[in-house]
Amino acid sequence: MDLSTLLTWLIPLPPLLSFFLIILFTHRDKRLSHSVALGAIGLSLLFSWTVVFRALRTAHFAEHPFAASVAWLPTGDSALRMGVTADPLTVVMLFFVPLACFLIILYSVGYSNYGKPRDDRDVPGSAPRHGVEPMYSRFFAFLSLFAGAMLVLTVADNLLLLFFGWEIMGLCSYLLIGFWHGRNYDNPAQITPRAAGVKAFITTRFADVLMLIGIVYLYSQAGTLNFREIFFSEEIMNHLLHTPSVIGGLATAHLIGLLIFAGTVGKSAQFPLHVWLPDAMEGPTPVSAMIHAAAMVSAGVYMIVRMFPLLSAGAGADGGSPTMTVMAFIGAFTALFAATIAVAQNDVKRVLAYSTISQLGYMVAALGIGAYVAAAFHLMTHAFFKALLFMGSGSIIHGVEHGIHHTQEKLDPQDMLNMGGLAKRMPVTYWTFLIGGFALSGFPFITSGFWSKDEILADAFAHGHWWVFVVLLLAAFLTAFYTMRQIALTFLGEPRSESAAHSHESTWTMTFPLVVLAFFALFAGFVGVHSDFPVLGELLGHNPFEHFIVGALPHHLAGIEFNWTPVLLSVVAGLGGLGCGWLLYGRRPLAAGQPDPLVAYLGPVHEMLAGKYFLDELYDFALVRPAKWVAEVVAFRWIDRGLIDGTLHTIAGAAMRIAAGARWFDKWGINYPSDKLGDGVRASGYSFRVIQTGRVQDYLLITLSAVIAVSGVFFLVLR
């Protein structure tokens, strides 16, 4: 085993160990706990980047990736093998996942108010008011486990190991979203962290079950779960493609693809299972960054990028596979759908949550139209700028909370209508947030988001997926619009509350990650500029990203011709959105108490968007309440209380009655005669003991009397 393979094995280990170390040993010491967590993820980062750089320097890396496996579960004549692999796709993930995780954990140190004395009113399970987080060490333990699980998933060479990481992340998201489990709100309609955690867990679980079925189905058909063994084997792929599945008219490959894609729909919050993600904002902000940028939602997209050869099986020049059609539809719909909702949200984190859903929709749609490279590219750039935006929003909230602490006002620190004018008070946060926002909007040429988004649009355009192209273009416009709205409402103008006026910049542990991520949000896009792009393509080495990553595919993927039309349209959409946002919010910033101008323009539509199309209410009405009704009435009252309890009570009653009979018999039939027998023996003993005189002559006399009596009987009676 050479060094690269060894390091690939070791990448997920430090954070996983750090979890146990913190939970078991160091949890009393806050400083030691965060040092362990940071050191562990730092070690993973070191390992990962070593692997990345060794991979970049290896010739013919795509044909010979770093891979190793061990027989894990011998099954009859074959064995289920567990192993790791670092192929081009993994290497790309290894470049940004540990970095983002590292920065998030560093950020959490400041976010959890490290170094401040503990506020006596804070209890474990509540969000800290101004002092240090009461469950400080636990937070870092969970973050470590989360990061470890994500890295397991990243280096996994088979679907089962990937699924392990996937599920641990599901657990961690539950734990972390509900981290402030003691928090309650005055408004009963507002979802609590507790409920949000449960919602996220159940929603993703539903999808995971389908995915697990897909995995099992795949294993039963292919006999292996190793990615390369499946994708690089003509025989297996042909078998999957030409065997009809249990559902008529659908090939096995496509049904498996759909089932596995269902996992992504849940994990990456695609319509219709997106509902958990906005509510996941109830967790601490580093968690939001972890879930929305570095780990969980990226995992969903990473998985379908990884499974792309299977999902696209049977796709020809004339069109995609049925799986891809579904993906393109769901992705594009989600992209637009979530973008429209984001326009009308006032919670600074919820806007970002919906933008995440929308951007993930982009990636899913990109895969749906076969834009493999673009999807992976957008996955990477999005991870940078979305982590940046989330941590920026955390910094904003932190600043406003500081103001609230100072002024003792009662207001929502996440409501953008209470902010404004933060640019002067939080300069680092402002500039980095601006960079992240512009990257998200696709500000032309200087931000990474532009290049990756443009590549998706160009792909849709080149392959003639017109409706996907139009929908994504529309979503891009809306994205730019709500990003500008968010920036303007938050940072520009004058403060709309006392608390916002008293906010101030966060500590260096929070701002430093912002600066690092801002760097990548700007420049990470340059690795994937189309090689025919004027000047830049030549200058940046003819799209090294594309050349590198297509090696992960078994078949050569034809690149697309460069075309000015989508580029210009995307520039127009991005700048147009930003411009509209500027006109509406930036030129004349909102004054305190002034309503959102959008309300007047959109009217009832705005209400629908602000209510998220009332999908939560619909799900509540159509799914949650019937489920609760079934649980309460059918399962609990009828089946449990009536049927099961009734049967048990009858049986128990009969047993009681039999036992009572047995008891009566025991008492009067066995115990009583036995006692009486004993008593009789004792009484006769008392009466007879007087003849036991101990004098031998008395005995002889008795003996003589007995002999005479017996003899008399013999002589007189028995004769």
Next chain:
Amino acid sequence: MVPLSWYLTFAAALFALGLYAVLARKNAVAILMGVEIMLNAVIVNLVAFWRYGNPADIAGQAFAVIVFAVAAAEAAVGLALIISIYRQRATVMAEQIDLMKW
């Protein structure tokens, strides 16, 4: 020849004499002597029956001799016990030797 009934009457009288001694005397040595007398009465019976029953068979006589031997042994054991008791309790009165009651 003296008829058999005379022997039997004599033996019965002897036995009754012995029995009376056993039941009535207080001295343990005397009781033991009574037992010996009863045994001798039995031997008289035994020998008389042998003589009047089947004198050709030697078994009757032999049986009588064995009973003598047993009686002698028994007397020896009995006396030893009495001596032992005497040493322990300084008495040979049967009514005072009543340890073996409940």
